[in-house]
Amino acid sequence: MTARADFLARIRREVAKAPGQFAASAVPRPPHPGAAAEAIRRELTERWPQALERFREEFERIAGVFHRVPTLEAVPSVIAAIARERGASRLVTWDPAALGFDPGPVLSRDGLVVAAVRAGQEDDAARERHRAEAAAAQIGVTGADFALAETGTLILLSGAGRPRSTSLLPDVHVAVFGRDRLLETLEQVGVMLEALHADADRSMSGAMINFITGPSRTADIELTLTRGVHGPKEVHAIFVEAP
Amino acid sequence: MSDTALRAPFPERAGAALKDTFLQEALTIATTKFIDLRRESFAGFPQGEALRDQARAIKEATLQRLDAHLERLADNVERLGGVVHWATTADEAREIVLRLARERGVRMAVKSKSMATEEIDLNEALEHAGVTAVETDLGEYIIQLAHEKPSHIIAPAIHKTKGQVAELFSRELRGEFPADPEVLTAVARKALREKFLQADMGITGANFAVADTGTVVLVTNEGNGRMVTSLPRIHVALMGIEKVIPSMSDLVVFLAILARSATGQKLSSYTTLVRGPRRAGELEGPQEFHLILLDNGRSRQIASTLREALYCLRCGACLNVCPVYRQIGGHAYGHTYPGPIGILLTAMLKGNESVRELAHASSLCGACKDVCPVRIDIPRMLVELREHLDREKIAPWSERVVFRAFRRLLMSETAFRVSARAGRLLQKPFVRQGRLRGLPLLLGRWTRTRDLPPVASRTFRERWKDLR
Numbered sequence: 289m290t291a292r293a294d295f296l297a298r299i300r301r302e303v304a305k306a307p308g309q310f311a312a313s314a315v316p317r318p319p320h321p322g323a324a325a326e327a328i329r330r331e332l333t334e335r336w337p338q339a340l341e342r343f344r345e346e347f348e349r350i351a352g353v354f355h356r357v358p359t360l361e362a363v364p365s366v367i368a369a370i371a372r373e374r375g376a377s378r379l380v381t382w383d384p385a386a387l388g389f390d391p392g393p394v395l396s397r398d399g400l401v402v403a404a405v406r407a408g409q410e411d412d413a414a415r416e417r418h419r420a421e422a423a424a425a426q427i428g429v430t431g432a433d434f435a436l437a438e439t440g441t442l443i444l445l446s447g448a449g450r451p452r453s454t455s456l457l458p459d460v461h462v463a464v465f466g467r468d469r470l471l472e473t474l475e476q477v478g479v480m481l482e483a484l485h486a487d488a489d490r491s492m493s494g495a496m497i498n499f500i501t502g503p504s505r506t507a508d509i510e511l512t513l514t515r516g517v518h519g520p521k522e523v524h525a526i527f528v529e530a531p
Numbered sequence: 532m533s534d535t536a537l538r539a540p541f542p543e544r545a546g547a548a549l550k551d552t553f554l555q556e557a558l559t560i561a562t563t564k565f566i567d568l569r570r571e572s573f574a575g576f577p578q579g580e581a582l583r584d585q586a587r588a589i590k591e592a593t594l595q596r597l598d599a600h601l602e603r604l605a606d607n608v609e610r611l612g613g614v615v616h617w618a619t620t621a622d623e624a625r626e627i628v629l630r631l632a633r634e635r636g637v638r639m640a641v642k643s644k645s646m647a648t649e650e651i652d653l654n655e656a657l658e659h660a661g662v663t664a665v666e667t668d669l670g671e672y673i674i675q676l677a678h679e680k681p682s683h684i685i686a687p688a689i690h691k692t693k694g695q696v697a698e699l700f701s702r703e704l705r706g707e708f709p710a711d712p713e714v715l716t717a718v719a720r721k722a723l724r725e726k727f728l729q730a731d732m733g734i735t736g737a738n739f740a741v742a743d744t745g746t747v748v749l750v751t752n753e754g755n756g757r758m759v760t761s762l763p764r765i766h767v768a769l770m771g772i773e774k775v776i777p778s779m780s781d782l783v784v785f786l787a788i789l790a791r792s793a794t795g796q797k798l799s800s801y802t803t804l805v806r807g808p809r810r811a812g813e814l815e816g817p818q819e820f821h822l823i824l825l826d827n828g829r830s831r832q833i834a835s836t837l838r839e840a841l842y843c844l845r846c847g848a849c850l851n852v853c854p855v856y857r858q859i860g861g862h863a864y865g866h867t868y869p870g871p872i873g874i875l876l877t878a879m880l881k882g883n884e885s886v887r888e889l890a891h892a893s894s895l896c897g898a899c900k901d902v903c904p905v906r907i908d909i910p911r912m913l914v915e916l917r918e919h920l921d922r923e924k925i926a927p928w929s930e931r932v933v934f935r936a937f938r939r940l941l942m943s944e945t946a947f948r949v950s951a952r953a954g955r956l957l958q959k960p961f962v963r964q965g966r967l968r969g970l971p972l973l974l975g976r977w978t979r980t981r982d983l984p985p986v987a988s989r990t991f992r993e994r995w996k997d998l999r
Contacts, residue, residue: 519754
């Protein structure tokens with residue numbers, strides 16, 4: 289292993305030797321990312337219906353299943369229907385506080401076993417229990433911090449009450465979100481990421497952000513497209529109309 | 532491919548590939564499909580061309596201040612509770628991983644696809660140290676079970692049939708599996724799921740690392756990149772120093788063109804941004820995060836011939852369009868990185884001597900440059916590389932003698948005129964149907980697979996005298 293100072297000194301020497309050869313410019317960062325993010329959100333309060341339409345189109349193109357419900361109260365029955373169709377009996381969900389609603393009571397009445405994560409429980413026993421529950425669940429229910437229309441992508445921040453594996457280990461991933469999560473372009477995602485990281489310790493409680501664009505897939509055997517290699521075979525998006 | 536095959540001279544390796552009818556068919560199908568997917572994807576994306584220019588400009592800007600960006604990246608990773616290691620050579624990088632594994636009692640490591648770990652032969656080193664290293668990308672898993680090497684940067688097992696995979700899985704995983712990609716994928720899912728849950732260490736590469744935020748970015752389709760960074764208690768990321776980019780604003784530019792260039796997708800299924808170990812309050816994620824910054828010959832090229840190769844995103848687009856790669860496939864190149872960019876990267880990592888034959892495995896047609904998302908001028912660098920090989924006397928003496936003679940000939944008017952006449956005389960026995968065929972001796976190698984136009988009965992220069 290080389291010492292940091294020696295390693296960097298070598299690179300500094302080489303960089304100094306090389307005159308810039310080609311056009312060079314990084315993308316300018318937004319000077320006030322928070323304000324820029326706010327401006328995008330304001331614009332989207334007008335344009336969200338178009339963004340939603342585009343999201344649905346792109347999401348379905350990559351084999352996502354799109355649902356639309358009027359209010360949060362209607363969400364659990366959609367999840368229950370998904371479980372019924374697939375013969376699923378076990379679910380794992382984000383903390384109801386992070387989801388914005390608690391699907392537990394309705395789903396339990398349907399005879400489903402629901403393991404909801406609770407923020408604040410993070411000792412080793414809780415970790416072990418959670419891992420076993422997540423590995424056994426057939427359906428994982430999460431929110432979505434952003435829904436990117438251009439590519440049909442769900443963007444999820446990990447954190448307290450929002451485990452990384454809820455959208456990964458179960459065969460089916462269900463993400464629930466409202467109109468305020470819609471974005472139109474990757475460029476807007478860039479602004480949001482800048483804003484999130486401007487004061488990351490406060491704006492994010494976790495260390496991971498995942499962009500999820502459809503189900504897990506591979507074409508490694510004779511280029512035959514196959515879904516659900518390691519991650520979910522199915523991804524559902526439930527859009528809640530009520531603001 | 533066995534070690535002896537790898538030690539065989541390049542013409543023999545290429546010759547063997549050309550005779551392998553299955554490989555020929557697989558290569559045609561795969562590369563053609565990738566080309567089509569990429570073309571369709573960019574056709575519906577008018578801003579793509581401008582984004583490619585922008586991505587290129589970001590890479591150049593980053594290189595011009597590479598030291599500062601690496602420093603910023605390292606500071607941020609450390610502030611987040613990660614540990615940064617600096618590896619000048621492949622040996623050092625291996626030693627760092629082995630030491631971490633030893634000190635922390637690691638028995639099994641799961642890996643997501645990483646060309647950087649291939650580059651340093653990490654798997655062999657881990658096995659040697661008694662650590663089971665499991666490749667989890669389906670293609671990599673297949674070739675690991677078969678004890679082979681990847682043949683394509685993004686589709687490592689394109690040289691294998693589903694029948695071969697079924698046989699392999701049936702033998703190695705003890706079962707009887709049909710030659711059905713769907714079934715075989717499910718078999719791998721089950722086998723590897725256990726490994727993800729058992730492993731102590733997750734090893735990844737990095738597609739990008741954002742200096743501003745200390746974020747390592749992984750792009751995968753299968754989700755294995757997410758597994759190895761979420762489940763094991765230790766995450767080790769190994770990245771070449773050229774993977775650093777300044778900001779999140781830059782990242783989205785690359786994301787917009789990377790998957791399109793590689794597989795024609797708008798985005799790959801998963802883009803994973805990792806900022807250090809798990810935070811307080813998180814139920815999952817590694818307790819420890821280690822970032823290994825690997826030089827291994829890269830910094831030498833910042834101010835040298837191969838500078839532009841440091842822009843490479845490892846998308847594989849240049850392999851698919853290369854008329855040489857399309858014929859011989861990845862193994863014949865004999866090194867970690869195949870294809871046109873692979874020749875340059877091999878020269879970068881292992882020195883110019885290592886590509887004295889490969890430097891000529893290109894027709895310089897320029898297709899690679901056309902499809903490269905960051906417009907790397909691969910043909911220009913290949914020509915410069917050939918020139919270096921000649922100047923440094925690495926090229927075989929016969930080749931150097933021939934080129935020197937050729938140069939003499941081209942620089943003297945008399946010699947040129949005389950040689951045209953001589954050629955006209957000497958070629959007579961070999962002109963058939965207006966083409967030169969079946970030349971004798973060494974020249975026969977050339978005409979064995981193609982013909983040549985003969986010297987004209989009156990050359991242009993001779994006609995020019997009358998026309999003037």
